[in-house]
Amino acid sequence: MSLHPLNETEINELRNQLHELQVEHRDLDLVISHLIESPPPDDLLVRRLKKRKLLLKDRILQLEQMLVPDIPA
Incomplete structure (x- = not known):
């Protein structure tokens, strides 16, 4: 995981990739x-x-974790 917060473009790219993987998983x-x-x-x-x-x-799990914002302890 990166140490910097994701920008909007990165978030959208991750969401698109996540969607494609979910579709492929379902198809499989x-x-x-x-x-x-x-x-x-x-x-x-x-x-x-x-x-x-x-x-x-x-x-898919990795991408979902990347999209969830870190919550400070």
Whole structure:
């Protein structure tokens, strides 16, 4: 995380990136569900997609934390 407060442009860029990652995460969820329901499932592909989904979730959490202002203790 940066030590300086984010300016409006940086905040908007983070929000856009966050939205794109959330959409991709949701889409991956749908694809994974479809693959699992369609016999026979491609186990390797499902595992790879789940791994990608977890990476996206981690990045989404990072961006959300960057957008929450620090509260002084």
